[in-house]
Amino acid sequence: MYNWNWSVLWATTADGTSTYLGTLFLGLRWTLVVGLSAWAIALIIGTAVGIARTFPSGFMARAAAVYVEGLRSIPLIVQMFLWFYVAPDLLPLDAANAVKAWDKYNIAAAIICLAFFTSARVAEQVRAGIQAIPSGQKQAAHALGMQTAQAYRHVLVPVAFRKILPALTNEFVNIIKNSSVAFTIAVVELMAATRSMQEMTFQVFEAFTAATLIYLSVNLLVVKLMDLIERRLEVPGLSIRKAR
Amino acid sequence: MGIEFDLDVLVRAWPQLLQGFSFTLQLTAMSAIGGIVLGTLLALARLSGYRWLSVTVGAWVNAVRSVPLLLVIFWFYFLVPFILAWMTGASRPVEISPLTSCVVTFILFEACYFCEIMRAGIQSVPPGQLNAGKALGMGYWTTMTYIIVPQAFRTMLPVLLSQTIVLFQDVSLVSVLAMKDFFGSADFIAKRDGRPHEMYLAVAFVYLVCCLLLSRAVKALQRRVAIIR
Numbered sequence: 001m002y003n004w005n006w007s008v009l010w011a012t013t014a015d016g017t018s019t020y021l022g023t024l025f026l027g028l029r030w031t032l033v034v035g036l037s038a039w040a041i042a043l044i045i046g047t048a049v050g051i052a053r054t055f056p057s058g059f060m061a062r063a064a065a066v067y068v069e070g071l072r073s074i075p076l077i078v079q080m081f082l083w084f085y086v087a088p089d090l091l092p093l094d095a096a097n098a099v100k101a102w103d104k105y106n107i108a109a110a111i112i113c114l115a116f117f118t119s120a121r122v123a124e125q126v127r128a129g130i131q132a133i134p135s136g137q138k139q140a141a142h143a144l145g146m147q148t149a150q151a152y153r154h155v156l157v158p159v160a161f162r163k164i165l166p167a168l169t170n171e172f173v174n175i176i177k178n179s180s181v182a183f184t185i186a187v188v189e190l191m192a193a194t195r196s197m198q199e200m201t202f203q204v205f206e207a208f209t210a211a212t213l214i215y216l217s218v219n220l221l222v223v224k225l226m227d228l229i230e231r232r233l234e235v236p237g238l239s240i241r242k243a244r
Numbered sequence: 245m246g247i248e249f250d251l252d253v254l255v256r257a258w259p260q261l262l263q264g265f266s267f268t269l270q271l272t273a274m275s276a277i278g279g280i281v282l283g284t285l286l287a288l289a290r291l292s293g294y295r296w297l298s299v300t301v302g303a304w305v306n307a308v309r310s311v312p313l314l315l316v317i318f319w320f321y322f323l324v325p326f327i328l329a330w331m332t333g334a335s336r337p338v339e340i341s342p343l344t345s346c347v348v349t350f351i352l353f354e355a356c357y358f359c360e361i362m363r364a365g366i367q368s369v370p371p372g373q374l375n376a377g378k379a380l381g382m383g384y385w386t387t388m389t390y391i392i393v394p395q396a397f398r399t400m401l402p403v404l405l406s407q408t409i410v411l412f413q414d415v416s417l418v419s420v421l422a423m424k425d426f427f428g429s430a431d432f433i434a435k436r437d438g439r440p441h442e443m444y445l446a447v448a449f450v451y452l453v454c455c456l457l458l459s460r461a462v463k464a465l466q467r468r469v470a471i472i473r
Contacts, residue, residue: 002326073455074448075413078427082448085440089247173310180312184420191314204322212311212319219310 008203009210020197024210027193028218034107034189035176038114042175043168045119050126051152064123071120076181079117083109084185110182118175125167129160162233169226173219190214253442257433264429265450271343271415271425275350276408282351283358284397288388290363301359308356313417320349321421346418354411361403365396395471402466409458413451426450 009021018026052064071079084106088099099105133156141151161168183192194211198204254261289301308316324345325337332338369392377387397404419428427447434443 069456069459070452073413073452073459075416075427075451077416077419078444078448078451081431081440081444085434086247086444089441177310177312180314181417183314191312194315195318208315208319208322211315215311215315216307 002205004206005203006206008201008206011201014200020201020207021210023193023197024190024207024214027188027190028214030107030187031176031179031189031191032218034110034114034182034187035179037111038118038179039172039175041111041115042118042122042171045115046122047126047157049119049123050130051157053123053127054130068120068123071117076113076117076178077184080110080113080181080185083113106182106185106187109185110179110187114175114178114182117178118171121171121174122168125164125171126157126160128167129164130156132163133159159235162235165226165230165233169223169230172222172226176218176222177215247441247445249442249445250439251442253433253437253439254446257430257443260424260429260433261426261446264424264426267424267429268412268415268426271346271350271418272408272412274347275354275415276411278347278351279354279358279411280362280404282355284362284393286355286359287362287366288393290359291366292384305356305359308353309360313353313414314420316353317346317349317417317420320352321345324348342418342421342423346421346423350411350415354407357407358404361400361407362393362396365400365403366392368399369395398469399471401469402462405462405465406459409455409462412458413455416451 010019012018013020013023049064049067052060053068055061055064074082087109088096088105090096091099102108137155137159138151141155142148146154179189180191182189183195186192188196190211194207198207201207286301286305290298290305292298321342325340328334328338328340329336366388373391373395374387377391382390415425416427418425419431422428424432430443430447434440
């Protein structure tokens with residue numbers, strides 16, 4: 001029925017530059033470049049928006065709420081297409097043409113898109129983390145003479161981050177999975193490399209199995225790494241980690 | 245250049261967009277119902293005393309949840325014809341409609357997420373209830389069906405619905421199989437007529453409004469169904 005041929009992974013590609021397995025790893029490299037860059041930006045924006053979400057009232061809190069709800073209500077692939085096909089035209093004509101002529105704009109668009117998309121989710125975690133801190137801590141910070149900004153900087157945010165690390169691990173894994181959507185705007189990441197291997201060799205299931213195993217190992221690695229960081233950052237006595 | 249926006253393009257595309265939207269709704273509804281039923285069964289299997297069963301199901305659920313949905317969509321698109329051929333004993337892969345392939349994919353994929361939600365729900369029911377069932381002479385499955393699962397379902401209803409909103413958005417990914425769901429049909433017209441601005445902005449706007457309204461509704465429901473313990 002189906003002719004299995006695992007050696008296709010070691011076969012040389014049509015252009016003779018590497019093996020098919022090699023092209024998958026080249027794809028993985030772009031997956032990681034896109035995922036990690038977007039993750040770094042998402043953490044910064046997400047933290048800022050999440051902090052704004054905890055303000056009792058005012059323009060900032062409302063703007064942050066709109067930001068989060070908006071980004072969570074539009075499918076990722078639609079956001080990806082908006083950044084790639086529509087966003088450049090918001091710029092002045094010269095700049096728009098320059099952006100469209102740039103051959104790496106699809107990668108930039110994927111990073112920007114994933115960064116904003118994930119930042120809304122990070123913001124929700126940061127907000128939940130800050131709101132889970134007993135109000136006594138903020139009051140204690142004020143009692144010690146700290147301004148609100150200082151209380152956030154030295155007390156609330158550091159404690160919140162330690163509390164939400166497991167949730168952030170989850171978002172980190174998600175951003176790597178979500179980076180596969182960048183293949184729809186022609187970023188040659190792992191999903192795209194898998195598809196092109198499948199189309200060149202017709203060995204569908206070998207290509208997909210290899211990609212699945214690569215995704216599983218990367219995600220396992222992320223989980224283990226974050227677990228290590230979690231242990232290092234644990235506050236003695238404040239741990240919510242379950243006994244093992 | 246700026247953003248060109250010609251409403252006329254949307255008016256002309258309207259019938260196709262509507263068709264795509266109804267396809268998206270159908271796929272969402274079928275996958276949500278199938279996914280919740282299968283997910284509940286998976287959760288019961290994970291929590292059952294049979295070690296091999298709970299380990300196997302646990303491994304499957306975790307594996308599916310760590311690969312991208314896109315990869316899963318492609319997997320099933322190519323795999324289901326072979327599985328059907330194997331099940332029916334046919335000599336060549338059975339051709340199926342892309343819709344069938346998508347329904348199967350989404351039910352199996354979303355079931356893994358619904359499984360984790362239902363598992364949390366079942367575990368949130370106080371253990372005294374399971375013991376009370378036993379004391380009344382009920383077996384494990386009877387207790388689960390009549391006592392535990394209905395309560396878990398009620399507790400988790402808002403979460404299940406939130407996941408369904410996520411599913412509603414995820415369905416847009418079937419456009420990679422050149423299917424005409426809501427986004428797929430808009431994408432088709434955008435590329436055919438060279439009107440990306442109108443089509444993509446319109447799709448984004450419709451999704452935005454729908455999801456905002458739905459999540460408001462879920463929040464309202466959450467307040468109503470909350471069980472005070």
